[in-house]
Every structure is written in C-alpha cells, then in structure tokens.
Amino acid sequence: MTLIDGKAVSAQIKQEIAAEVEQIVAAGGKRPHLAAILVGHDGGSETYVANKVKACEACGFKSSLIRYEADITEDELLAKVEELNQDADVDGFIVQLPLPKHISEQKVIEAIDYRKDVDGFHPINVGRLVIGLPCYVSATPNGIIELLRRYNIKTSGKKCVVLGRSNIVGKPMATLMMQKANPGDATVTVCHSHSKDLKKECQEADIIIAAIGKPNFVTADMVKEGAVVIDVGTTRIPDATKKSGFRLNGDVKFDEVAPKCSFITPVPGGVGPMTIVSLMKNTLLAGKKAIYQ
C-alpha cells in the first residue's frame, strides 16, 4: 500500500510555481495577484482562506483579503465583485463559500468575470471543462488528477466510481476521469444518495473517489483488494484532544480500508493541500493570461 502524500506533492508544486514566478518577475513580468473575499466568520472558511493566503506567499504571489461582516447585502457584494472584475492588478479572485443565506451564491459566481474565475465555478469554465477546452478547472478535481499523474496511477480503461454529484467535486471529477486524456479514459460511474447499488459499484471499482461528505462512509467490505482510494471528505469532528477542538474526518474508514489499497490518500494531508495548490496553479495561469486574454 502506498500512502499518497498530498502534503509533499503540494509543497513541491508550490516550489515549482514559486520558481516560475521569480523567472517571470526577473524578466520584468507581473507578479500574479489573487484576491479573496471572505464574508462572515465561519470557522472552516476562516481556515481555508488563511491557508490560501499562506499558499500565495509560498508561491510568491501577491494576495489581497477582503473581509465583510455577515450582514453585507447582496448588492454590496456584487459591487465588490464588479470592482475586482475591473481591477487590472487583480489576475484572479475567489469568493469563499458558503455565503450567508440572504445572498445568492449562484448570482455571485455568475457575476465573476470568467477570465478571473480561478475557482472554475462560472458556467463558462464548467462548460469548457466538459467540452474539453482550456479553462480554469475546479480545484479539488484538478488536484486529484495531479495526484494520479504524479503517482503514475493508470486510469485508462479502469472502472472509476465517484461518490457524490456536487457541482464542485463529483460532476467535474467524473468529467475529467472520462475525458480522452491521461489521467482519464476511465469507465466512470457516479453514485449518490439515490443510488441503490452503491456498495456493489464500489466493490467492483479499480478507483474510488469519495466526495459524499459522510465520515467513515466507505468501509473495508466496499473496497476491492488493490483498489486506489481517493478521499475528498473533510468533515469536522469535535475532538477535545486537539488544540483546535476538532479533527478532520474523511469519507473513508481509513484504518480498515488502507490495508486493502494499492494507493490511498489520508485525511488530512491528501486531497486537501492539493485543492489549495490547484487554486495557485489557476492563479499562475491567470497571471500569465495563459487561458484567456
């Protein structure tokens, strides 16, 4: 069993990005600039945004954090989005989700100029991903593809089961795994809350990508000997022994599943760091105007 070390891979990619940024800057180019809007004080969001800012530093990016209280109106937020759309110094930006209930997340996502949408959530980027055109790929699926690539995990012709059909993980992940590409070319099955045959599908899978948000959902009896298991789950479980008061729990019952796997990602330290580094890669692409002018 090989433990997929997302922390190490992401550290290496950040170094690669930082080296490229220094070359760009040395050649008189512009340092990529990522802006992040954070609304309210959700604990998870605070951590994610703090980690993104830290990753920007590691990559040599300029970063801006724009904070609002949870009572900001939708119009005020949309006005800020438009301001960032127009700001030539900002190469890409994100609005950290979730947003307070009185604000339409979809409206905000669609207000972002797709050329600065480094989260890859705008319909144009989603559509271009499906069609197979250059675009900002949603960060978590892109990070998983990068792990499969760097660990030389064969996907062509394999049976890949994706658990979960969310717009930011399940669906784009399924799309990437079925595309004519390497990694890709897999036979892809998407299971979700309505699936009757989920367990059987998993048992037959060469690759399981669990993004269903239920701690310890994937148990040993669901996994074939030699399978590759990618765990996207990051549920916060209260844990008094931790300084933060909680621990992160994946969708996979790691202790019993890991011995059966050829490859498996841990939680934390697997997919999580790759998600952030994928955002950094999109920001670098934005800074270079590599996808859109």
Place this chain on the structure above:
Amino acid sequence: MTLIDGKAVSAQIKQEIAAEVEQIVAAGGKRPHLAAILVGHDGGSETYVANKVKACEACGFKSSLIRYEADITEDELLAKVEELNQDADVDGFIVQLPLPKHISEQKVIEAIDYRKDVDGFHPINVGRLVIGLPCYVSATPNGIIELLRRYNIKTSGKKCVVLGRSNIVGKPMATLMMQKANPGDATVTVCHSHSKDLKKECQEADIIIAAIGKPNFVTADMVKEGAVVIDVGTTRIPDATKKSGFRLNGDVKFDEVAPKCSFITPVPGGVGPMTIVSLMKNTLLAGKKAIYQ
C-alpha cells in the same frame, strides 16, 4: 415489451407547440423564428435541415434557411453568425454540423450568442446544464428525457449505462440522468472506446442509452431481462431496396435485443424525431425569452 414510439410522441409535442404558438400570436405576440445555416451538400445534413424546416412549419414557426457552398471562408461564416446574433427577428439559430474541415466548428459554436444557441452547444449552455440552471439543453439528450417522462419510466436509483462520451449526446445525457430530478437520480456509468468492462456494465444496467455510433453494437447477451434500451445510433447503411439508397441502422441489434426489453426505441422512429422536436421546444423557449432576456 413496449416499443417507444418517438414518432407519435414527437407529433403530439409538435401539436402542443403549435397550439401554444397560435395562442401567443393571437395575443399579439411574436411567432418564434428559427434560422439554420447549412454549409455544403452533405446528404445527412441536407436531410436533417429539411426535417427541421418541416418541423418549424408544423409548429407554426417562421424559419429561414441560409445556404453556403462548402468553400465559404471561416470569416464569412462568422460574419453571418454575428449578423444573426444581432438580428432581433431571429429568436434562435443553428449551424448544421459537420462543417468543412477548413472551418473550426468550436469557433463557430462559441461565436453564437448563447441566448440564441438553441442547439445548446455553447459553453455557457453546457455549463449551466451541469450546474442545473435553466438553459438550452442539447436536443438529443433532452428528447430522450422527454421519452422517459412520457412513458413514465422510473429512473431514480436505477443503474443507467451511457455508451459514448460525445459532447452532444453522451456527456449531457449522463449529466441529465444523474441530476436531482425526475427523470434523473440514476446511478450513471459512462462507457466508451477505452472501457474494458463495457459488456459487464451493460449486463447490469436497468437502462442502456447507446450513442456509440457502431451499428448493431449492443447484442442480446449484453442486455438484462427487462432493461430499458434507448438507441441513439443512426448510421447510414447502403441499401439498394430503399428509394434513398440507404437505411438507418441503430447501435442496437434490435431484433434480438427487443424481446428482452421492457421498453426499447426503434431506429428510425425512436430518438430521431425527438431530437428535432427538442430543437423546436428550445426555439419556442427562445421565442418566449423564457430562459434568457
């Protein structure tokens, strides 16, 4: 075994559309107007476009057919697309594919104003379909969903295998079948040329949607007793006994598969007429500005 009669269903939907159009016109509204651009003289394309024009008549739409010889330049075609984008009288338009090799189909598709893209091929419509937002849904998948709906075929929790991963059928079909919707909520597997386990996947499927473009590919041994089989294939096979000199052949070996099925679509007369009627439905939506302003 129930034969799914796409011809009858499509005739009924055309009547429904025509009735609605007459109401709109009687109320002083505008008659929906579909324009089609046809480049060259490909036999299949000629037939498709002729059938679309005929369907427009049946629905009470205004239609315009714009023809070019195969030597039209890409710039000339793009200029016409832009003209139709600007033409307030044209509610929706299509550029019949395939185009001659010297013209980029993708460039032409992306040049179409997504608000008039009644084929649903523009990245914005593709992306909105994935996200689950109102959009012009690609005609063939939409026609299949309509057949499933009108025949009350249960899809929730069922295992659905889509054969083929094309941008206009396989991928949007898979997306629709996995969405939180009815029809939808199926466990969806997409198989393609690289799939090693295609036969086994089919054998376990409650619903098979064959869009692989290989005549008689799906044989009886691949189909479970009681399965629903939807045949998207329309390969032209030379046939001297036909006036046209050819017959249409589906992806399914109909004679041996049909007896095992609970429902099956014939070729011709199954999915084909539904594809055209789906285009008509999108045109009606465009005329009513029901999706975009």
